[in-house]
Amino acid sequence: MTFEDFQEYIKNEYPQENCPVLKTLELLGGKWTSRVIYELEKSNQLRFGQLKKNLTGITNTMLSATLKTLEERGIVEREQYNEVPLRVEYSLTEAGKAMLHIYYEMAKWGSTYLT
Numbered sequence: 001m002t003f004e005d006f007q008e009y010i011k012n013e014y015p016q017e018n019c020p021v022l023k024t025l026e027l028l029g030g031k032w033t034s035r036v037i038y039e040l041e042k043s044n045q046l047r048f049g050q051l052k053k054n055l056t057g058i059t060n061t062m063l064s065a066t067l068k069t070l071e072e073r074g075i076v077e078r079e080q081y082n083e084v085p086l087r088v089e090y091s092l093t094e095a096g097k098a099m100l101h102i103y104y105e106m107a108k109w110g111s112t113y114l115t
Contacts, residue, residue: 024102027073032058032066037075037092041100045079045091075099 001009010021028034032055039054040046046054052063067090070076075096081087092099 027075028102030066030069032062033070036063036066036070037096037099038103040076040090040092040096041103045089047087047089051090070096 028037035055036051039051043050048063048067051067052058052060055063058066067076067078071078074093077091077093077096079089079091081089
């Protein structure tokens with residue numbers, strides 16, 4: 001879809017449940033979701049404890065729930081190693097890595113309009 005196609009698309013009244021912009025905003029709308037994706041983008045793989053340390057103020061329950069939601073939506077991949085002690089690492093899927101373009105555009109907009 002080109003930018004011009006997108007402009008035309010949003011002018012039409014499509015049902016909200018079919019709008020890709022609203023679906024993306026819903027995905028990123030949680031307080032911690034974008035921050036988890038951002039941390040995983042910065043570091044190829046992170047263990048739960050490392051992620052929690054990087055996200056000051058998040059609880060274990062909230063981090064677990066956020067990771068589970070992102071895994072269900074195909075944004076985050078969970079890899080479990082059957083070792084003692086058990087080791088689990090989280091990383092972005094291809095869909096998650098593709099979101100870097102969204103963060104780049106947000107950074108450009110923020111640098112222009114929020115400084």
